[in-house]
Amino acid sequence: MRTxxxxxGLLALLLGLPFAGGTTPGAVDAAAAGAVADLSPGVLRALVLPTEPYVVLALGLLGVFLCLRAGRRLEAGLALAVPVLAILLTSWLLKPLYDRWKNNTLVYPSGHTVSLVAVLTVLVLVTRRVVVVVLSAVALLAAAAGLVGLGYHYLTDVVGGTLFAVAVVLVSWPARRHEPAPSTG
Structure with missing residues (x-):
């Protein structure tokens, strides 16, 4: 997981460099905006629903609950603290560092995305279920389309936020302990 x-983390840091201090979209950003340009505002607002604070908070609390139910107190604390850490690092360190603007707002990496992906990554690590991975991917793709379509972010902001959130959670999460096999003799 550390690798x-x-x-x-490295990809998130490198992806933002070409756009640092700027306001213009790259070619990929412009293509992504064009791809979602025909979606109605109502559809776009529905697509960003997973990034709303009340949804992110509910998902985060679900992760804490699942850890506590399994008797994993350390992971319950991390399920709460690590997404907050990712959000704070994004808001207080990375956004000012990259200084990328859109609509008078710092946008790289996307804080909407960092908050969502951090809690989804925790849920994936806690549950280790394929269905959670699939639902998380669908929620991220929907949110990306909505964030780009509503003009909140460029696609590169969303990708950078995804990469950064995954990096923070994985580097903070304890390595999974393997239980020894029971003795047969």
């Missing part, structure tokens, strides 16, 4: 965290 994946390092790669995601």
């Amino acid at each position: 994946i965290a390092a790669v995601c």
Whole structure:
């Protein structure tokens, strides 16, 4: 997990460099905006629903509950603290550092995305279920389309936020302990 965290973190840091201090979209950003331009405002608002604070908070509390139910107190604390850490690092460190603006707002990496992906990554780690991975991917893709379509973010902001959130959660999460196999003799 540490290697994946390092790669995601490095990619998040590198992805923002070409756009630092700027306001213009890249070619990929413009293409993504064009791809969702015909969606109605109502559809776009529905697509960003997973990034709303009350949804993110509910998902985060679900992660804490699942950890507590399984008797994993350390992970319950991390399920609460690590997404907050990712959000704070994004807002207080990365956004000012990259200084990328859209609509008079710092946008790289996307804080909407960091908050959502951090709690979804926790849920994936806690449950280790394929269905949670699939639902998380669907929620992220929907949110990305909505964030780009409503003009809140460029696609690169969303990708950078995704990479950064995954990196913070994975680097903070304890390694899974393997239980020894029961003795047969």
